[in-house]
């Protein structure tokens with residue numbers, strides 16, 4: 001078991017795929033499908049933006065947690081993992097910002 005709560009949450013979310021929707025909010029999201037999952041992610045992104053524009057920076061934290069949770073659900077629904085995202089971030093480390101924006105990054 002990892003010490004990283006985000007990695008533990010990823011494993012829990014992935015384990016909810018195919019579970020009884022009545023037993024778990026995560027399973028109910030998978031049952032509702034990709035459009036609903038994407039919509040929920042968008043809503044949580046907006047709530048994070050609203051918190052960011054408010055007076056209390058600490059209010060961003062719970063919204064960011066909701067956002068990350070729903071991103072993990074989306075990744076799992078697409079059979080993708082945080083390691084896929086880490087690999088993309090690592091790839092970008094070797095690409096200049098200009099080339100990346102122009103879509104000329106090296107693979």
Ligand SMILES: N=c1c2ncn([C@@H]3O[C@H](COP(=O)(O)OP(=O)(O)OP(=O)(O)O)[C@@H](O)[C@H]3O)c2ncn1[C@@H]1O[C@H](COP(=O)(O)O)[C@@H](O)[C@H]1O
Nearest residue numbers: 009012013016023024025026027028040043065066069070
């Ligand atoms: N981290 C989260 C987490 N973050 C946010 N949420 C849920 O995301 C929902 C977002 O709130 P909304 O008001 O937008 O949604 P809602 O009105 O409740 O429901 P809908 O709009 O989707 O119908 C809330 O129901 C939150 O409980 C989460 N639900 C579960 N987890 C974790 O996921 C794991 C699996 O949980 P279960 O699916 O409950 O087994 C556990 O580790 C949980 O801690």
